Amino acid sequence: MQTVAMGWLMLELGGTPFDLGLINFAQLVPILVLGVVGGAVSDRVNKRWLLIAAQSGAAAINLLIALLTLAGLITIPTLIVLAFISGLASPFVWPAFQAIIRELVGPDELRKAIALNAGRFNLARILGPTIAGGLVAVVGTAGCLIVGSVALSGVVFTVWLVRYDPPPLGPQLEWVQAMTEGLRYAWRDRQIRAYLLAAGAIGLLAMPYQAFIPAYSRDVLSAGPEALGLLFTSVGIGALLGAISSGIRFATKRPLSSSFAFLVSTGIGLGLYTVGGSLIVALIGLMLVGLGSIGFLATANASVQLLAPHAVRGRIIGIWITVNAGLMPIGSLVFGRVAEFSGLQLVSIIGAVGCMIVALLFAMVLKTSLRQEIRPV
Secondary structure, three states, rough: OOOHHHHHHHOOOOOOOOOOOHHHHHHHHHHHHHHHHHHHHHOOHHHHHHHHHHHHHHHHHHHHHHHHHHHOOOOHHHHHHHHHHHHHHHHHHHHEEEEEHHHHHHHHHHHHHHHHHHHHHHHHHHHHHHHHHHHHHHHHHHHHHHHHHHHHHHHHHHHHHHOOOOOOOOOOOOOOOOOOOHHHHHHOOOOHHHHHHHHHHHHOOHOOOOHHHHHHHHOOOOOOOOHHHHHHHHHHHHHHHHHHHOOOOOHHHHHHHHHHHHHHHHHHHHHHHHHHHHHHHHHHHHHHHHHHHHHHHHHHHHHHHHOOHHHHHHHHHHHHHHHHHOHHHHHHHHHHHHHHHHHHHHHHHHHHHHHHHHHHHHHHHHHHHHHHHEEEE
């Protein structure tokens, strides 16, 4: 809901496609700068209390955006600054949230738990934009933002209710040494390195398409907030299917093959979304994008966590989040400028071709492991 409302609010304030990319950059650039630090912090402190503190701060900032919008005081620079401040919670929330899943369920059920969590997250992506599109049309962006802020407060309360016995914290190394150890381990493990590089490339080339959906809805499809909600909902439905697919037997037994298929699906979906020119084709393309991107990220996330030992898991996840979500704002900023001068559709074309190249390189780098994986058991 917040994503839809803030994107539409930017357009209401007279923002351009570059401004949409800029606000996405502001929200996610803290992950690029602080993702590894956040992972190191999650290895050193109680993850539950870290989640509560960081999410409480994000909820407060988002409520402030809503109140300023209601008062008519919000401007494009103010919105970008507050989006950046709100985004400061992400590099601490995301590594802690991912690592705490394994602490709650253990390694044997990790792939299923991550698939379930991705399904839960993407079910919200289906319902949220649909509700947001209606709310923006009826009560405006301010009302939608207020409801979203209340919902985020519910996340804080839910985490507070969780009770479990966390494993002992890892050795308390000096900060630079701790982060260097995580980076060194990630680079030395061949599969972790391949997953990280693929996730980084997808975050840089493909995932920025999300920032430009509001402009695509208005400028290419000549549609309003209701159609915008449908476009985001289509992504969410595909993402939910991708999350479910990542937890089925084939994906858990053959994660490398599944990752390759998910990457190809993302590229095909972006291609359809780009060249279709109609709402129906755009919805089908975005559904494939959601299925492929979330299926790959859920499968890769589980694989990286299973490959990383407990002592460095938070730091490895911090690196994972940095290269995936942290590179997205760079792509959003660059592609925002490309969209202004060359059109929105070129952005998606670059993403589609990039996904196919990434899929091919992923298969080439891990070809030996892939051959072993697809042999009949």
